[in-house]
Amino acid sequence: MHSLLDSLIEIIRRTSAEIPDDVHRAILGSLENEKKGTIAESALKIIDRNIDLAKRKSQPLCQDTGSVLFYIDCPVGLDQVAFEETAREAVKQATKKGYLRQNSVDSLTGKNDGTNCGPGAPNLHFHQHHSADLNVRLMLKGGGCENVGAQYSLPEEALGANRDLAGCRRVILDAVLQAQGKGCGPGILGVCIGGDRASGYAFSKTQFLRRLDDINPVAELAALEQEIIKTANDLGIGPMGFGGNTTLLGCKIGAANRVPASYFVSVSYMCWAFRRQGAKIDPQSGAVTSWLY
């Protein structure tokens, strides 16, 4: 499994140090859009410089290297136990190399053993499919943006949000308003309409695996995504909440079935330092055969 170990360490390094191209393009677009000479423009220039520096120095884009979330699409029969052991070793080694901060704390004792491994850390989501491909995606999600995630139970009377798409729009925009400044904007939303409290949040995060420039195959959701971006950017919240033209770089919405009694809208927020990469890996040798983003 030595080669798989190397591949996973390289996926961690790239994820931590290199912003995906689709996100970089969106950030460059927002820089052009911002009024010259404003503190919003200054912030975006620093962000742009940071992206270049991190890549050049192969060091973390952001010091909060976040929750380590693996999403693995694997052929039927892959030894998931062995894979998980290798992933944990990769996380330990990547931490020693400084690609990851010592970022995992025992919730009861407050102890940080410096390995980034413990109950629930790293977090692996396996999904078997009938293809022979092994696709490993990694997301590093920082605490600042995770803390501003929000889950709404509709109807939400205070916001005037009923159980329809207009109600979804209201609560999603409320989440943008509440997140301002704190989640390191301009940000990206991952939203799940439906599901239960746990699956809704989990599903909202998988929306971040979509490319920013993709188009939602569900027409109503595609329209809602665009409308949310447009309205959010009209609010004047801006980068870092300094005021300005770019509040959101993207919005990705999916829907999951719900039980009749529940109607949750779960909103996950991703900071501009959107760390998500992935690779197709040869299941036999463990070597990376191509990159997914």
Next chain:
Amino acid sequence: MIQLTTPITEAAARQLRVGDEVFLSGIVFTGRDAVHKYLHDGGALPPEVSFQGGAIYHCGPVVIKDASGEWKVVAAGPTTSTREEPYQWQIIRDHGVRGVIGKGGMGPRTQKACQEYGCVYLHAVGGAAQVLAECVKKVRNVYFLEKFGSPEAIWELEVENFPVVVTIDAHGRSLHEEVFNASSQALAARVSAGAH
């Protein structure tokens, strides 16, 4: 761009206004959740550490030891400050802090303490860990490393031209409050316009 050097005098802090872009040079101490709660609970700073006229940085850096055994900061952006809102005012009052560096802004108690005691909130760009780490010229010392772990320890950092924006000043203004109020009104108008 305004140059500001530690130790910061009360007069220098009071001269700054919301929206000023500042290059900070001198010494900053990192301190985040564990340190704030510890001080709030009556804990004492190590004898070598003084926040008088100083800047406290809400940051949990990535720090490694290089081949020669020297500490080296490899990533050092700000963390969200609002978690320290219950404690910050007291630390400004009791420890003579003149600059609080972080991201996302702080609430009314910190705003009031800034006005009362002559302190400013200096907003660094969240996530810009590399640009900000480049401004750290030296790690002078570390305290509470064992006690709190690396991200939560007090790191004494020598910084040069560290870029920040004044978003809460000592005159009672907060950019965060202003943007929140304006954007809330803007949203209210757009939500009712889009009502079904």
